[in-house]
Amino acid sequence: MSASEFLRKEHEEIMRLEKLVTKCSKSLYDGKDVPFSHIDKINFLIAEFLDSIHFTREEGSYFPCVASYDHLNQEIRALLIEHEFSRNIAKQISENLKQWKKGLNKREPVARFLRTYSIFLIDHMKKEEQFFEKAEKEILSKEEEQEMLEQFQSISAIAEKVTSLLEDIDYLEEQDWAK
Numbered sequence: 070m071s072a073s074e075f076l077r078k079e080h081e082e083i084m085r086l087e088k089l090v091t092k093c094s095k096s097l098y099d100g101k102d103v104p105f106s107h108i109d110k111i112n113f114l115i116a117e118f119l120d121s122i123h124f125t126r127e128e129g130s131y132f133p134c135v136a137s138y139d140h141l142n143q144e145i146r147a148l149l150i151e152h153e154f155s156r157n158i159a160k161q162i163s164e165n166l167k168q169w170k171k172g173l174n175k176r177e178p179v180a181r182f183l184r185t186y187s188i189f190l191i192d193h194m195k196k197e198e199q200f201f202e203k204a205e206k207e208i209l210s211k212e213e214e215q216e217m218l219e220q221f222q223s224i225s226a227i228a229e230k231v232t233s234l235l236e237d238i239d240y241l242e243e244q245d246w247a248k
């Protein structure tokens with residue numbers, strides 16, 4: 070496996086989260102019951118799996134390595150802006166959820182921002198996969214791919230964290246509103 074393949078594989082797991090986000094949004098629009106604790110879990114997965122784990126691999130290792138060749142700069146800038154966009158939507162979801170818990174009727178905005186998030190995710194990952202392909206073919210050496218992969222796999226605390234996040238995804242996939 071290479072670092073590019075590793076990130077692509079991680080996208081596959083993230084797509085499972087995307088499906089949950091879509092289902093959750095749809096269920097809310099349909100007036101179905103989705104416990105607050107489940108929406109909290111989705112928020113937690115976005116914050117942990119995407120923001121602190123996956124984006125960190127891209128922003129901390131993969132993008133800088135590609136950028137060191139002074140290549141694909143434009144693409145990297147665009148992807149970084151999208152990561153900021155992701156953080157903003159996530160904030161909107163959690164702020165509206167907080168108010169909903171306090172008794173304000175925020176079902177619609179929560180449903181809407183979840184929907185926005187799923188549209189963002191699908192689009193972002195598609196763009197990024199085209200970017201990985203270019204980086205893989207035109208820029209990164211075998212050694213660099215290997216080195217980054219080792220970096221990704223070296224911290225066992227992160228691997229354990231991912232395992233537990235995937236269990237959270239399993240759990241949510243079992244819920245009625247998610248079927």
Ligand SMILES: [Fe+2]
Binds near residue numbers: 124127148152193197
């Ligand atoms: Fe990304």
Ligand SMILES: [Fe+2]
Binds near residue numbers: 127
């Ligand atoms: Fe990504």
